[in-house]
Amino acid sequence: MTxxxxxxxxxxxxxxxxxxxxxxxxxxxxxxxxxxxxxPFTMSxxxxxxxxxxLANAGLIERHVRARWRICRLRGHELRQAHEWLDQYREYWEQSLDRLVDYLEREVAVPDLPPHAPRRRRSAPPVPTLRTTKRRLR
Incomplete structure (x- = not known):
């Protein structure tokens, strides 16, 4: 490891x-x-x-000796920092997906069929693709 x-x-x-x-x-x-x-591992x-x-060099665990046992303990600080860093991107993707949902609900609404029109039984209405969505935006 570098x-x-x-x-x-x-x-x-x-x-x-x-x-x-x-x-x-x-x-x-x-x-x-x-x-x-x-x-649990089949290694030496x-x-x-x-x-x-x-793990110890990364600050994820600490090791100490108790009698003749080498005991390991989880350290949360470094994991917490990694979680906070990842959380920024989780928030970004959640906001991006929320904006996409808003756009799709607003711009790509599937019209309701009139009451006398036959309803499709086999599949849902086709989902707009990125290509058809881009064409509509031009």
Whole structure:
């Protein structure tokens, strides 16, 4: 893994691996010794240690020794920062989709059929495509 001074990049690089995400999911339920974290995986102890080191370097977990056990604990600060960064884009897409819905309801309304006209039974009215919508806007 490439080292960087940008904590957000380090966090996302650590989250990119499914094994590390599974470890974080387990730690979300509470502290756990390294041996317990390694149980679900068919990999060597050094491989698990490397995953834990990546998570610790990203600030996502902290490790400490209790008696003869190495205990890992989830740290929420870096995850919170990643969540806040992603939340900006969630808000952007929600607003964009809301504007699209408003536009479609306003501009591409499907007319009601007169009461005497036969109703379609097999499928819904055709959905306007981007191409037909662009033509209408010209």
């Amino acid at each position: 080292t960087t001074s940008d904590p957000l990049s380090t966090t996302f690089a650590a989250l990119a691996d499914p094994t590390r995400r599974a470890i974080l999911a387990r730690l979300a339920r509470g502290d756990a010794p390294v041996s317990e974290l390694a149980q 102890a050094p491989a698990i240690s490397r995953h834990l080191r990546v």
